Amino acid sequence: MSLTRRRLFQRLAAVNAAPVSGEWVSARGREAAVAEGRTARGQMAASAGTNVIRIASNENPLGPGQRVLDVIVGKFPEAGRYPFNAQQQEPELVKAIAGKQGVKVENITLGAGSGEILTNAVRAFTSTSKPLATPWPTFEAPRDTAQKVGTPVRAIALDGQLRVDIDKLVEAATGAGLVFFCNPNNPTATVHGAPAVADFVKRVRAASPDTVILIDEAYHDYVTDPAYQSAMELAKSTPKVFVARTFSKAYGMAGMRVGYGVGDPAVIKELNRYRMPYSISLPAIAASVAALHDQAHIDAERQRNTDVKAFTVRAFEQMGVKATDSQANFLFLNLQRPAAAFRDACRAAGVMVGRDFPPYEKTHCRVSIGTMDEMERAVAVFKKVLGSNTTTAAGRRGQ
Numbered sequence: 267m268s269l270t271r272r273r274l275f276q277r278l279a280a281v282n283a284a285p286v287s288g289e290w291v292s293a294r295g296r297e298a299a300v301a302e303g304r305t306a307r308g309q310m311a312a313s314a315g316t317n318v319i320r321i322a323s324n325e326n327p328l329g330p331g332q333r334v335l336d337v338i339v340g341k342f343p344e345a346g347r348y349p350f351n352a353q354q355q356e357p358e359l360v361k362a363i364a365g366k367q368g369v370k371v372e373n374i375t376l377g378a379g380s381g382e383i384l385t386n387a388v389r390a391f392t393s394t395s396k397p398l399a400t401p402w403p404t405f406e407a408p409r410d411t412a413q414k415v416g417t418p419v420r421a422i423a424l425d426g427q428l429r430v431d432i433d434k435l436v437e438a439a440t441g442a443g444l445v446f447f448c449n450p451n452n453p454t455a456t457v458h459g460a461p462a463v464a465d466f467v468k469r470v471r472a473a474s475p476d477t478v479i480l481i482d483e484a485y486h487d488y489v490t491d492p493a494y495q496s497a498m499e500l501a502k503s504t505p506k507v508f509v510a511r512t513f514s515k516a517y518g519m520a521g522m523r524v525g526y527g528v529g530d531p532a533v534i535k536e537l538n539r540y541r542m543p544y545s546i547s548l549p550a551i552a553a554s555v556a557a558l559h560d561q562a563h564i565d566a567e568r569q570r571n572t573d574v575k576a577f578t579v580r581a582f583e584q585m586g587v588k589a590t591d592s593q594a595n596f597l598f599l600n601l602q603r604p605a606a607a608f609r610d611a612c613r614a615a616g617v618m619v620g621r622d623f624p625p626y627e628k629t630h631c632r633v634s635i636g637t638m639d640e641m642e643r644a645v646a647v648f649k650k651v652l653g654s655n656t657t658t659a660a661g662r663r664g665q
């Protein structure tokens with residue numbers, strides 16, 4: 267007898283359905299993985315239905331943990347409901363975040379990815395007379411939004427170590443509506459330690475008390491530099507400051523689209539005015555609550571990333587290619603050749619690497635960290651591509 271839809275959903279949601287739930291949530295690629303006898307979670311890379319190695323977008327290649335996957339599947343029967351009619355609603359996620367970060371609910375804003383929050387911040391705090399100050403290159407969303415709404419942009423070059431240039435950013439922040447500080451910075455993966463960030467905030471506050479300070483910590487969970495500390499404590503205690511976080515990176519939920527901001531209640535209130543109503547779906551709300559309670563998964567993901575990153579850095583060094591000191595789940599590599607040529611050659615061999623990041627597109631490329639298996643296969647491709655007629659200067663010297 268064939269299953270009715272209702273009975274199928276009941277099966278998916280049942281606790282004892284856990285062993286098959288990962289498979290059921292799948293699209294073709296995951297089914298194919300199951301057909302080949304592989305675990306569902308380990309095969310997220312195949313979920314786009316191809317064998318391409320996708321190391322272009324700084325995703326967690328394993329996706330969410332099994333517990334979170336099961337929660338997502340368990341929410342399928344409620345899919346007909348609006349998020350405000352669901353069993354778990356946004357206030358529950360806000361409370362869970364407040365508990366984790368030790369703040370009140372009025373210190374928290376949500377978004378469909380932290381990208382929504384960055385966009386809301388530009389719309390809320392900048393105008394034609396209140397520019398956006400941003401390092402460059404960095405995550406583009408604030409700059410892109412500013413350009414769309416006609417806000418002037420003060421874009422500040424990075425320092426010699428490809429870190430955010432704090433002195434110049436303080437200067438640019440003076441009189442700005444919003445200053446964006448990405449720590450670790452995407453695409454360069456570099457980080458500033460806690461004293462430097464605290465000093466930055468203090469100087470901006472003194473020089474320009476009306477400027478809102480947005481510290482983006484999308485890659486917070488991947489940092490291993492002991493000098494680093496989250497700016498969360500600063501955001502809790504300093505007017506005009508807020509921190510943005512995302513479930514898209516270490517939490518492995520980029521496709522679920524959830525992010526949050528923590529900070530000054532007055533800033534948060536203003537940000538909430540710009541939110542798109544119900545932008546976070548019902549499974550995404552439930553998945554985020556579950557993910558916040560699964561710290562072991564984050565710890566394991568950090569360790570996995572650290573190990574695979576070390577392997578990849580060593581492999582590139584053997585090819586004569588240096589990376590910046592990466593404090594994230596990607597490398598910014600000095601290939602000494604245009605990224606486009608490298609990218610096209612890699613893509614032809616089934617490996618997708620990062621886009622151009624001007625003004626470094628003639629020399630540098632960003633490569634995200636996949637699984638160990640993916641990186642071993644990708645390294646074989648990199649060796650071939652870099653060993654072809656475009657060898658690096660170091661390679662030509664036989665180093």
Ligand SMILES: Cc1ncc(COP(=O)(O)O)c(C=O)c1O
Pocket residue numbers: 323324378379380381382405448451452482484485511512513514520523524525
């Ligand atoms: C630094 C940084 N901030 C924010 C985002 C936005 O991520 P999401 O909207 O998926 O939370 C990204 C995405 O890559 C990022 O690199």
